[in-house]
Amino acid sequence: MLKPLGDRVVIELVAQEEKTASGIVLPDTAKEKPSEGKIVAVGTGRVLENGERVGLEVSEGDHIIFSKYAGTEVKYEGNEYLILRESDILAVIG
Amino acid sequence: MLKPLGDRVVIELVAQEEKTASGIVLPDTAKEKPSEGKIVAVGTGRVLENGERVGLEVSEGDHIIFSKYAGTEVKYEGNEYLILRESDILAVIG
Amino acid sequence: MLKPLGDRVVIELVAQEEKTASGIVLPDTAKEKPSEGKIVAVGTGRVLENGERVGLEVSEGDHIIFSKYAGTEVKYEGNEYLILRESDILAVIG
Amino acid sequence: MLKPLGDRVVIELVAQEEKTASGIVLPDTAKEKPSEGKIVAVGTGRVLENGERVGLEVSEGDHIIFSKYAGTEVKYEGNEYLILRESDILAVIG
Amino acid sequence: MLKPLGDRVVIELVAQEEKTASGIVLPDTAKEKPSEGKIVAVGTGRVLENGERVGLEVSEGDHIIFSKYAGTEVKYEGNEYLILRESDILAVIG
Amino acid sequence: MLKPLGDRVVIELVAQEEKTASGIVLPDTAKEKPSEGKIVAVGTGRVLENGERVGLEVSEGDHIIFSKYAGTEVKYEGNEYLILRESDILAVIG
Amino acid sequence: MLKPLGDRVVIELVAQEEKTASGIVLPDTAKEKPSEGKIVAVGTGRVLENGERVGLEVSEGDHIIFSKYAGTEVKYEGNEYLILRESDILAVIG
Numbered sequence: 001m002l003k004p005l006g007d008r009v010v011i012e013l014v015a016q017e018e019k020t021a022s023g024i025v026l027p028d029t030a031k032e033k034p035s036e037g038k039i040v041a042v043g044t045g046r047v048l049e050n051g052e053r054v055g056l057e058v059s060e061g062d063h064i065i066f067s068k069y070a071g072t073e074v075k076y077e078g079n080e081y082l083i084l085r086e087s088d089i090l091a092v093i094g
Numbered sequence: 095m096l097k098p099l100g101d102r103v104v105i106e107l108v109a110q111e112e113k114t115a116s117g118i119v120l121p122d123t124a125k126e127k128p129s130e131g132k133i134v135a136v137g138t139g140r141v142l143e144n145g146e147r148v149g150l151e152v153s154e155g156d157h158i159i160f161s162k163y164a165g166t167e168v169k170y171e172g173n174e175y176l177i178l179r180e181s182d183i184l185a186v187i188g
Numbered sequence: 189m190l191k192p193l194g195d196r197v198v199i200e201l202v203a204q205e206e207k208t209a210s211g212i213v214l215p216d217t218a219k220e221k222p223s224e225g226k227i228v229a230v231g232t233g234r235v236l237e238n239g240e241r242v243g244l245e246v247s248e249g250d251h252i253i254f255s256k257y258a259g260t261e262v263k264y265e266g267n268e269y270l271i272l273r274e275s276d277i278l279a280v281i282g
Numbered sequence: 283m284l285k286p287l288g289d290r291v292v293i294e295l296v297a298q299e300e301k302t303a304s305g306i307v308l309p310d311t312a313k314e315k316p317s318e319g320k321i322v323a324v325g326t327g328r329v330l331e332n333g334e335r336v337g338l339e340v341s342e343g344d345h346i347i348f349s350k351y352a353g354t355e356v357k358y359e360g361n362e363y364l365i366l367r368e369s370d371i372l373a374v375i376g
Numbered sequence: 377m378l379k380p381l382g383d384r385v386v387i388e389l390v391a392q393e394e395k396t397a398s399g400i401v402l403p404d405t406a407k408e409k410p411s412e413g414k415i416v417a418v419g420t421g422r423v424l425e426n427g428e429r430v431g432l433e434v435s436e437g438d439h440i441i442f443s444k445y446a447g448t449e450v451k452y453e454g455n456e457y458l459i460l461r462e463s464d465i466l467a468v469i470g
Numbered sequence: 471m472l473k474p475l476g477d478r479v480v481i482e483l484v485a486q487e488e489k490t491a492s493g494i495v496l497p498d499t500a501k502e503k504p505s506e507g508k509i510v511a512v513g514t515g516r517v518l519e520n521g522e523r524v525g526l527e528v529s530e531g532d533h534i535i536f537s538k539y540a541g542t543e544v545k546y547e548g549n550e551y552l553i554l555r556e557s558d559i560l561a562v563i564g
Numbered sequence: 565m566l567k568p569l570g571d572r573v574v575i576e577l578v579a580q581e582e583k584t585a586s587g588i589v590l591p592d593t594a595k596e597k598p599s600e601g602k603i604v605a606v607g608t609g610r611v612l613e614n615g616e617r618v619g620l621e622v623s624e625g626d627h628i629i630f631s632k633y634a635g636t637e638v639k640y641e642g643n644e645y646l647i648l649r650e651s652d653i654l655a656v657i658g
Binding site for chain 3: 144148152161180183184186
């Protein structure tokens, strides 16, 4: 299991065919294009300057849209994942 | 449905013909030019260093002017949206 | 009506002839040159890290001097405006 | 009257002949060279993150030395002024 | 013994053959590639602006994935180590 | 008299012959080289975000070592001074 | 005596032959290489935004590893020292 640190999440990329199924089509323009993924693990959150830890807004299982060039790829037990900070997540599809 | 995170909003772009109707005409100068949109979803707000979450000033349905190059485009269920941070919103037209 | 967000203001530019009338003449040097405007709307202010919102120092109707290249131009109902942050305002003429 | 905002001051530049009189002579080296002025108006100060406003250390009438390239020049009712932030003031001559 | 300061950790790099055994395979793409290590010492944590010290989320013995170009290499008593900040650690493998 | 603002100090440069006497010799390498001075005036200190003002660690009369390229030179009543921020002071010689 | 300010320390560089004795050998790679020193004086620490001063984690006599290009060299009473910030210290050898 991969346990992300702080305000990070581990996601599985959602393949192109699923992407069409869930209704997300990326427009063909010069603007930044987001990608879609499913959260498989969330960190414990970031620590505020008053010592309080703030949990993440997202949960395991959430389908999310994130900034295309964000995150770090890893392969673990044969699967590919991406580790992102919560701030790179734009929206939850729900 | 797209649920934006933190201090983000999801907007529909307002087309040029509507733009004329609502009275906004962009001047033809070298300064930064804003665009107009309608908010369809708002995030839960950002978390302050004292742990308090600050809701957004804008609400679903607001017509807004935003910085032209701000945000990330997404298509969802056949419609185009833009996901912005509240700080990229200049004013509400009301 | 344009309602600016946070610590922003909406101003009308003061034309060159009015500018002479009110006594402001911009010197011809290499230093940054300010411009003059009249505030037509003010935002609700910025939120501090303790959750308190700080109102603006300026009010509707104030004549101000601001940094020349600051702000974003908009046309609304046939009039031209500039949307500035309060931090771009140098002084009130009063 | 020019009322500067926040932690800004309005100053009159002190001419070269007065400068000699008050004893300040700028050395001829490659280091940053300061200039001298007299404060004619001070802002209300900056707002801390706890909501408190901190008044300025300088007062109307103070003779100051400031960083040479700081500030914005304005002409108002036929006189030239410079608008500076307090942080650009190096010392008071007293 | 190496005692890291603040929010730093000392790690042993995990060799390529172990890496395969534990299931991490780095994908062959242009994205940032992480590395794997085992924590041998942790610092006392960083000090918040309220004076409180926040301990690290990771502990001695943890297997971690970290950003590939992070950290500083040292050799100590014949062994090679890497000293990282906790913020360069992406996830714990557990 | 020059009264420095905030966390600034006014220093007299210590001449090369005095420098040798007090035991400081600058090494001839590519690293940043410090200079030596004597403090003739100190500011009232900086204001923290809780509104408290923190006095300086150094006092009038202290011999200090400071970063070579720091500060602003002024001549006042025929003498040369340097105005520094306390953060540019490396150590007190005592 | 050299008394460093704030969160600074004064160190003596540990010569190459001692370095081998204490077991530190710097690897021959492109990564940032640390150096070794012995602390001869520590500052009083940095001041937090709540007014509290935080003492340093290191003490006089500590053997430390620091970032190679950090700090400022001084010669004092015939000896060479390096003045560092505590944040440039990677670990204590103990």
